[in-house]
Amino acid sequence: MDGIHDLGGREGFGPVVVSRDDPPFAEEWEARVYALSESVGAEDWSIDWFRHMVELLPPQAYLSIPYFEKWCMVMLSGFVNSGVFTPDQVLVGTTGETAQGEPKRRSLQDVMETDRRRCIDYSREQSTPPRFAVGDYVRTVRHGHAGHTRLPGYARDCVGEVVTAHGAHLLPDEVWKGNEVASPLYTVRFAARTLWGPDAPENDSVMIDLWEPYLEPA
Amino acid sequence: MPHDIEHDGAALADIHRHLHSHLPPEPALRVKALESLVVERGLVAPETLDAWIELYSEHIGPKRGAQVIARAWVDPDFHARLMDNATDAITEFGFEGNATAHLKAVENTESLHNLVVCTLCSCYPFSLLGMSPPWYKSAAYRARAVREPRMVLAEFGITLPEDVELRVWDSTAELRYLVVPQRPEGTEGWTEDQLAGLVTRNAMIGTDRDLGPGVR
Numbered sequence: 001m002d003g004i005h006d007l008g009g010r011e012g013f014g015p016v017v018v019s020r021d022d023p024p025f026a027e028e029w030e031a032r033v034y035a036l037s038e039s040v041g042a043e044d045w046s047i048d049w050f051r052h053m054v055e056l057l058p059p060q061a062y063l064s065i066p067y068f069e070k071w072c073m074v075m076l077s078g079f080v081n082s083g084v085f086t087p088d089q090v091l092v093g094t095t096g097e098t099a100q101g102e103p104k105r106r107s108l109q110d111v112m113e114t115d116r117r118r119c120i121d122y123s124r125e126q127s128t129p130p131r132f133a134v135g136d137y138v139r140t141v142r143h144g145h146a147g148h149t150r151l152p153g154y155a156r157d158c159v160g161e162v163v164t165a166h167g168a169h170l171l172p173d174e175v176w177k178g179n180e181v182a183s184p185l186y187t188v189r190f191a192a193r194t195l196w197g198p199d200a201p202e203n204d205s206v207m208i209d210l211w212e213p214y215l216e217p218a
Numbered sequence: 219m220p221h222d223i224e225h226d227g228a229a230l231a232d233i234h235r236h237l238h239s240h241l242p243p244e245p246a247l248r249v250k251a252l253e254s255l256v257v258e259r260g261l262v263a264p265e266t267l268d269a270w271i272e273l274y275s276e277h278i279g280p281k282r283g284a285q286v287i288a289r290a291w292v293d294p295d296f297h298a299r300l301m302d303n304a305t306d307a308i309t310e311f312g313f314e315g316n317a318t319a320h321l322k323a324v325e326n327t328e329s330l331h332n333l334v335v336c337t338l339c340s341c342y343p344f345s346l347l348g349m350s351p352p353w354y355k356s357a358a359y360r361a362r363a364v365r366e367p368r369m370v371l372a373e374f375g376i377t378l379p380e381d382v383e384l385r386v387w388d389s390t391a392e393l394r395y396l397v398v399p400q401r402p403e404g405t406e407g408w409t410e411d412q413l414a415g416l417v418t419r420n421a422m423i424g425t426d427r428d429l430g431p432g433v434r
Contacts, residue, residue, distance in 0.1 A: 008337030009365045013358035016373050024275050024349040029246040035270035039262040051339050056231045061238050067355045069245040077233040085255050091240050093251030101260030111269045118316040122392040150390040152337050177225040204384040206364050209391035
């Protein structure tokens with residue numbers, strides 16, 4: 001979707017607020033959100049679903065609320081959509097039910113092991129031969145679609161060179177909807193001048209990981 | 219995966235709008251609501267949340283990445299394995315995990331600098347570097363790192379000479395990038411632990427370049 005999240009190349013944001021020795025979480029509530037995101041969910045949630053839910057936040061909210069608040073909103077809205085909680089339960093912040101069940105308390109060792117198992121392989125067997133090879137020049141498509149996609153707006157309708165062919169990886173455009181579809185993934189090198197014009201340094205480039213449906217032969 | 223749940227962007231955006239306009243504006247209160255709901259429903263124990271916070275506050279962080287870089291500086295065989303398949307290489311340390319299944323190491327040289335960004339969200343190799351820094355998630359960095367990366371680097375105190383090539387990696391897929399900085403001069407004979415102490419988090423993203431003793 002042509003959402004507010006697609007920030008690459010946008011101007012007017014001012015300088016980066018540089019920092020070096022940041023704590024992992026600036027506020028306790030941020031740490032709680034992170035921990036919740038690792039611990040709860042519904043069956044239809046995937047990483048791509050989660051990313052698209054962030055993209056679907058109201059644009060004004062997307063630009064103004066803190067990073068981990070976006071995650072909190074995704075979980076709240078996601079639970080409503082999945083029928084786990086009603087909107088009214090979310091708004092009052094309680095189920096109004098007597099507490100259910102006694103969930104297992106997980107130790108530090110347990111969650112460390114869970115984190116290690118989240119080393120999730122997104123590659124799949126390639127069912128059809130890839131259309132492009134390393135060294136090929138490709139042109140990105142001009143038009144996207146309204147759902148989740150990973151072709152940034154700044155790199156549309158641009159010619160780049162395939163520098164790595166990764167085999168098939170799960171395609172976010174389908175996975176967010178719950179369809180496990182894979183497609184060849186490539187790293188494509190775009191000259192900075194192609195993207196930003198003749199004033200960009202001659203040898204600089206941007207490398208972008210792009211799936212085959214985003215590409216046409218150049 | 220069940221297919222009976224709505225995947226309609228407009229309907230989902232409606233839910234967001236409804237909740238966002240009616241919930242209290244303070245993020246801490248929104249999070250409290252979420253935690254209360256899932257705990258009441260028995261979906262998670264508060265102690266489990268505490269364990270996750272401890273994991274990412276005390277155990278998983280940029281020191282992991284620094285150990286990997288230091289090993290690559292002193293051990294040419296490990297360096298080769300890291301450049302060939304970084305996920306396998308960090309598994310030797312037990313550092314594989316959340317968002318590092320397709321890790322790629324990109325190495326700085328005298329004539330090349332690498333910089334990592336995620337313009338579409340804020341993808342980051344969590345199990346190797348821990349939580350991402352605030353600037354990495356900021357709109358300014360995400361917008362500008364691809365368009366005017368040399369100005370962004372200047373804001374981090376790096377003046378990149380014109381003849382040094384700059385490659386910016388936009389993390390659009392499940393690949394994650396680890397920048398391998400150059401080993402600083404004057405560190406001959408240093409131990410891995412000493413070297414790891416020089417490796418900053420920002421260097422592994424590409425917003426530090428010179429790690430010489432006393433620079434940072």
